[in-house]
Amino acid sequence: MAEKAEINSKFFTSVHLDQDLCKGCINCIKRCPTQAIRVRNHKAVITKEFCIDCGECIRICPHHAKLPTYDKLSVLQNYEYTVALPAPSLYGQFNNLDDVNIVLTALKNIGFDDVYEVSGAAEIASELSRTYIKEHPEKYPIISSACPSVVRLIRVRFPNLLEHLLPINPPVELAAQAARQRAMEKTGLPAEKIGVIFLSPCPSKVTAMKSPLGMEKSSIDAVCAIKDVYVELLPKMKEVEEPEELAISGKIGVGWGASGGEAGGLINDNYLAADGIENVIRVLEDLEDQKFSSNLEFIELNACSGGCVGGVLTVENPYVAKVKLKHLRKYMAVAGTHLGEAVMPSEPMWTQDVEYEPVFRLGNDRRESIAKMARVEELCEKFPGLDCGSCGAPTCKALAEDIVRGEAREHDCIHILKEYIHRLSGEMSRLDD
Numbered sequence: 439m440a441e442k443a444e445i446n447s448k449f450f451t452s453v454h455l456d457q458d459l460c461k462g463c464i465n466c467i468k469r470c471p472t473q474a475i476r477v478r479n480h481k482a483v484i485t486k487e488f489c490i491d492c493g494e495c496i497r498i499c500p501h502h503a504k505l506p507t508y509d510k511l512s513v514l515q516n517y518e519y520t521v522a523l524p525a526p527s528l529y530g531q532f533n534n535l536d537d538v539n540i541v542l543t544a545l546k547n548i549g550f551d552d553v554y555e556v557s558g559a560a561e562i563a564s565e566l567s568r569t570y571i572k573e574h575p576e577k578y579p580i581i582s583s584a585c586p587s588v589v590r591l592i593r594v595r596f597p598n599l600l601e602h603l604l605p606i607n608p609p610v611e612l613a614a615q616a617a618r619q620r621a622m623e624k625t626g627l628p629a630e631k632i633g634v635i636f637l638s639p640c641p642s643k644v645t646a647m648k649s650p651l652g653m654e655k656s657s658i659d660a661v662c663a664i665k666d667v668y669v670e671l672l673p674k675m676k677e678v679e680e681p682e683e684l685a686i687s688g689k690i691g692v693g694w695g696a697s698g699g700e701a702g703g704l705i706n707d708n709y710l711a712a713d714g715i716e717n718v719i720r721v722l723e724d725l726e727d728q729k730f731s732s733n734l735e736f737i738e739l740n741a742c743s744g745g746c747v748g749g750v751l752t753v754e755n756p757y758v759a760k761v762k763l764k765h766l767r768k769y770m771a772v773a774g775t776h777l778g779e780a781v782m783p784s785e786p787m788w789t790q791d792v793e794y795e796p797v798f799r800l801g802n803d804r805r806e807s808i809a810k811m812a813r814v815e816e817l818c819e820k821f822p823g824l825d826c827g828s829c830g831a832p833t834c835k836a837l838a839e840d841i842v843r844g845e846a847r848e849h850d851c852i853h854i855l856k857e858y859i860h861r862l863s864g865e866m867s868r869l870d871d
Contacts, residue, residue, distance in 0.1 A: 517633030557691030639749030
């Protein structure tokens with residue numbers, strides 16, 4: 439099994455730090471969209487309550503000190519029967535691919551007993567989404583819940599938008615439910631002896647498995663990285679002469695692998711699609727400020743640039759992968775020709791509400807929070823406002839909040855410390871006189 443990140447009762451994070459590799463630079467604190475990272479004692483520290491597992495720190499770290507948590511392919515040995523759930527973004531990793539059955543057959547040849555395309559479940563999710571959007575105009579604009587990082591971001595930072603989330607389980611969960619049900623019927627094995635393993639483009643899917651939202655327990659047993667599977671698949675794909683007919687998806691399902699694919703599957707022009715965590719935050723801020731047209735029905739948001747093809751567990755440039763998916767979809771049917779054989783998932787909708795988690799709140803109640811915010815403003819007036827990062831926090835305001843929380847000191851600001859030393863030196867000089 440792969441190295442596991444620390445778990446507590448509330449928060450699981452799939453991004454962890456290698457202390458030995460960390461040099462204490464400030465690249466990560468400047469890039470983190472939720473200011474979840476500080477540099478203390480010359481090492482980065484990740485506040486897991488703030489982390490949304492977007493993987494930006496992994497992408498930006500020049501020393502490769504930020505690492506994703508996921509399972510190695512050896513996890514297959516833990517089960518009597520295994521089913522691979524390939525993400526649609528996997529298909530965008532290969533050159534000149536014209537038949538996804540080559541990839542699916544190769545997956546069986548590297549050790550999986552069966553495969554179930556997540557893109558097949560994505561087409562079911564598209565159908566469910568079309569129905570839900572049509573029946574719930576009071577929720578417009580409805581926000582996609584397919585990206586775990588986006589859902590987590592809304593949960594901790596944009597609570598007013600929670601009611602707009604699409605309450606449908608993501609395609610990978612639908613695929614896992616259907617895959618396990620099909621495997622049990624096919625083999626007669628009990629559920630616990632069947633391993634349903636997702637081949638993921640990003641670490642946030644690990645978090646979604648370990649700490650799911652909208653459901654009590656995930657149907658996925660393990661999550662492996664596309665980059666690990668890619669290395670094993672390449673030689674096996676070259677050996678495939680007559681691929682098995684395993685695909686159950688078409689253009690709509692495979693399109694989910696890149697930004698705009700989910701919205702395109704709705705067959706609806708009243709949508710907005712944004713990718714890249716900074717763009718996602720801008721959209722959510724504008725939505726909270728009611729800057730969008732009342733005609734907007736659906737918003738698709740992907741934390742990674744380019745969509746899932748931009749995940750940090752992939753190998754191909756996201757925009758090249760997006761073009762490859764477009765080429766692959768060119769000669770596909772609109773929906774899977776074998777979709778009639780797909781098993782309908784047992785629980786397609788959320789069974790639990792996704793609630794606001796006020797991790798950024800400074801106080802335990804309104805009065806205490808107001809008092810602490812006043813203290814933050816007071817401290818910000820003392821700081822130079824350069825947001826230089828020398829204190830180990832991304833901004834002067836973040837440092838002020840850390841001080842109010844009792845996690846930092848005023849003298850952590852190099853400019854305040856410099857003034858203090860000058861003042862102390864002057865006092866010492868007067869005493870000597």
